[in-house]
Amino acid sequence: MLTLLILFPLFALVAILAGAPARPTAAAAASANLLLAVAAAVTWHHPAWEFSLQVLETPAIHLAFGFPDGMSVVMVLLTALVTLPAVLTGTAPAGRGSLWYGSTLLISAGAMGAFAATDLFFFYAFHELALIPTFIMIGLLGRGNRSEAAWKITIYLGLGSIVLLAGLVWLAMLAGTLDMTRMADAAGHIDAGSQTSIAALLILGFGTLVSLFPFHSWAAPAYASAPAPVAMLHAGVLKKFGLYGLLRVAMPMVPEGMQAWLTPLLVLLLGNILWCGWVTISHKRLDGMLGSSSVMHMGYLFLAIAVLAAHPANDLARPAAVLLMFAHGVSIALLFALADRIERTAGTLDLDDLGGLATPAPVLALLFGIGAMASIGLPGLANFAGEILVFLSAFRNFDPASGIGPLQITCILAIWGVVISAVYMLRALRRIFHGPTFGATARVADLTLAERIPALLLVAALLAVGLYPNLILNLLR
Numbered sequence: 001m002l003t004l005l006i007l008f009p010l011f012a013l014v015a016i017l018a019g020a021p022a023r024p025t026a027a028a029a030a031s032a033n034l035l036l037a038v039a040a041a042v043t044w045h046h047p048a049w050e051f052s053l054q055v056l057e058t059p060a061i062h063l064a065f066g067f068p069d070g071m072s073v074v075m076v077l078l079t080a081l082v083t084l085p086a087v088l089t090g091t092a093p094a095g096r097g098s099l100w101y102g103s104t105l106l107i108s109a110g111a112m113g114a115f116a117a118t119d120l121f122f123f124y125a126f127h128e129l130a131l132i133p134t135f136i137m138i139g140l141l142g143r144g145n146r147s148e149a150a151w152k153i154t155i156y157l158g159l160g161s162i163v164l165l166a167g168l169v170w171l172a173m174l175a176g177t178l179d180m181t182r183m184a185d186a187a188g189h190i191d192a193g194s195q196t197s198i199a200a201l202l203i204l205g206f207g208t209l210v211s212l213f214p215f216h217s218w219a220a221p222a223y224a225s226a227p228a229p230v231a232m233l234h235a236g237v238l239k240k241f242g243l244y245g246l247l248r249v250a251m252p253m254v255p256e257g258m259q260a261w262l263t264p265l266l267v268l269l270l271g272n273i274l275w276c277g278w279v280t281i282s283h284k285r286l287d288g289m290l291g292s293s294s295v296m297h298m299g300y301l302f303l304a305i306a307v308l309a310a311h312p313a314n315d316l317a318r319p320a321a322v323l324l325m326f327a328h329g330v331s332i333a334l335l336f337a338l339a340d341r342i343e344r345t346a347g348t349l350d351l352d353d354l355g356g357l358a359t360p361a362p363v364l365a366l367l368f369g370i371g372a373m374a375s376i377g378l379p380g381l382a383n384f385a386g387e388i389l390v391f392l393s394a395f396r397n398f399d400p401a402s403g404i405g406p407l408q409i410t411c412i413l414a415i416w417g418v419v420i421s422a423v424y425m426l427r428a429l430r431r432i433f434h435g436p437t438f439g440a441t442a443r444v445a446d447l448t449l450a451e452r453i454p455a456l457l458l459v460a461a462l463l464a465v466g467l468y469p470n471l472i473l474n475l476l477r
Contacts, residue, residue, distance in 0.1 A: 002040070002049045002065040002116055005076060008033050009083075009109035013102045022097035023087070026105055030084040033108070037080035041475060044073045052118075061178060065116040068181050068248075070475035071322050075115040075237075075244055078326050081461055082236045082333045083108040085454030086229040089337040091344070096141060103133035104229040111237050115244060120168055120178040123249075124161075127209075127241050131157055134226075134234055142225040149225035156218035157209060164205025164245075167198050171253060174198075184252040192256050199257025202250045203265065210242035211295045212302060213271030220283075220291035228340035231287075235294045236333035240325045243301050247321060251308055258309040265306050266410045272299030274413065277420035286339050286349040286432070289424060293375060294332050296417065300324060303414055304390045310407055316393035319476045324386025326472055327465060331374040331383055334458040338368045341451060342432070345444045351428060356437030361446040365433040367455045372425045374462050377418055382465035391415060 012029035016022045040049060044067045052064040067073050083104070092100035110130025117123040139150035172178050174194060175186035190198075204215075211219040219239075223231045250258055276296040283289035304321035307314055341364065342357070343349045358365035374381040377388075394411035398404075447455070465471050 001036070002067075003051050005033055005036055005040070005080070005112045005116065006065075006109050008036070009105035009112070013105045013109075016098050016102050016105075022092065022101040026087045026101035027084070029105060030080075030087045030108070033112075034080045034084050037077045040067070041073050041077050044070070044475070059178065061121045062119045063122060064119045064179070065113075066118045066181075067116075068118060070477070071244070071247065071318075072115055073475050074322050074326055074472055075240060076112060078240070078329045079108060079111045079115060079237050081457070082232055082329060085333060085337055085458055086232040088450070088454040089232065090228040090340050093141060100137075100141065100227070100229070103137045104233065106130065106133045107230065107233045107238065111233070111241070114241050118180050120172055120180055120183070120249075123180065123245075124165065124168060127238070128161060130238055131161075134230055134238070137230045138222060138226045141227050142230075143227075144225045145221070146225045149221040153218045153222040156215065160205050160208025160215070162205075163201055163208070167201030167205055168249070170194075170201070171198050171249070175253070180248065183249075187253045187255065190254065192260075195254040195257030196260045197257070199250060199254045199261055202246065202254070203258075203261055206242035206245045206250070207268075207302075208242075209245075210239055210298050210301075211272075212242075212298065213268050213275060213295075216272065216276060216295045216298075219295045220288050223291035223294065223336070224285065224287040228336055231291075231336040231340075232333040235291070235336065236329040239294070239298075240329060243298075243305070243321065243325055246305050247308075247318065251305070251312070255309070255312050258305075262306060262309050263406065265302065265309065266406055269299040269302035269306060270410060270413055272296055272302065273417040274420070277417050277424075281420065281424045281427075283424070284351055286342070286351060286354075286428060287336075289351075289428060290332065290335050290339060293421070293424065294328075296421070297328050297332075297375070299414065299417065300387055300390050301328070303410065304393060306410070307390075307393045307396070307407060311397045314393055314396050316389055316396050319473050320386060320389030320393050322476055323465075323469060323472050324383070324390060327374070327382035327386045327462070330458050330461045330465075331371055331381075334371040334455060334462070335368070335375065337455060337458070338364065338371065341447065342368075342444075346441050351431045353438065354432045354441055355435045356433070357441050357444055358433040359437060360442060360444050363447050363452060364444075367447070367452075367459060368433070369429060370459050370462065372429055374466070376421045376425050380463070380466050382462045382469070385466055385469040387418070 113126030208215040280292035307317040
């Protein structure tokens with residue numbers, strides 16, 4: 001049954017290329033996938049969700065899918081949850097509907113395959129499959145300086161993928177298998193030197209895909225230029241592949257190597273939170289600000305990974321990372337969707353040219369405000385639960401007798417990121433929705449019922465998980 005989550009988008013893509021109406025076909029496939037993902041979250045222990053087909057005998061490569069644990073379930077659920085609003089958001093340019101909706105479905109199918117794969121070859125291959133339509137959509141249907149942004153993201157993520165491939169191949173050779181459910185058993189046989197070298201490749205490769213400082217400069221321009229569905233799916237879902245890979249591959253298979261790079265990782269994640277946070281404050285356009293904000297928040301997720309590297313038995317770090325990945329994915333997708341609506345109706349995303357939108361568009365203002373408050377970490381919304389767990393995990397193994405250590409110092413400095421987030425998000429809210437209206441903003445219409453549905457779906461997820469985080473955490477136990 002798990003293969004249907006990948007096949008539905010692919011079948012819909014084929015139907016669109018064969019002449020089926022693009023938007024309804026894509027929406028039907030995305031809706032079916034969301035229902036199937038919810039069913040998977042409820043019944044994921046059932047063997048019906050496992051699938052394996054031998055593709056090559058030597059080396060043994062299997063087209064294998066399954067749920068080794070609840071983390072895969074959460075990521076599949078996140079993918080399905082963001083895909084439907086991504087399909088329903090924005091308007092395809094005239095004559096480009098097949099490319100627009102087909103690419104959106106292909107990104108979703110690639111992400112699904114990467115998170116569900118239990119064979120290392122297809123784990124990597126599905127992610128690369130999802131990157132291809134991402135590059136094409138930015139280069140052909142993006143806005144602004146789309147050509148430069150497309151080349152930049154292609155070069156950065158291409159080089160990151162090559163480095164990652166080297167680390168994965170090395171790891172597979174030492175483990176003697178590509179089966180990710182069995183590779184961890186070989187971790188004890190990999191010497192410390194090899195673990196350190198492999199961990200360096202994995203941190204650099206996965207880190208570039210996640211926009212780890214200082215390999216982050218591709219993200220903000222790419223998201224600012226990308227069509228709304230691409231920005232929603234890449235920032236909300238596909239970028240989590242790197243974090244998922246570190247948790248799924250690096251932590252269980254080269255734990256000593258990850259611990260060896262703990263100090264550099266702590267320094268780099270503070271670069272994400274503090275340096276990129278100050279850069280976010282300086283942005284004059286909403287799309288660039290949201291792109292940099294996404295980069296900044298990756299620092300909190302790397303903090304949870306650093307905690308796990310220092311203390312593999314820490315029982316808060318892994319759930320904290322997964323919960324925050326889900327929360328950030330939903331909130332950033334919501335913000336990019338609403339930013340696209342603002343640009344289509346007001347004609348600009350320059351903060352200096354916007355103002356007073358709360359008067360003609362109160363529902364838009366309310367929904368954007370909820371997304372902004374989630375990004376800041378307001379209690380009652382999903383991001384708060386994830387961030388607070390990350391901060392608590394850093395002090396989980398704290399021993400007062402030994403004094404404050406690097407993890408705790410990093411955590412204290414990282415908390416200042418919450419203040420930085422409040423500065424740029426509250427400033428954006430004030431400039432966009434309050435004060436006097438300008439000529440263009442005075443004529444902005446509020447969200448229609450059809451436009452409210454995808455946004456309300458994401459808001460409902462933020463509220464549900466924020467008020468009852470065990471919806472996600474119970475899947476991880």
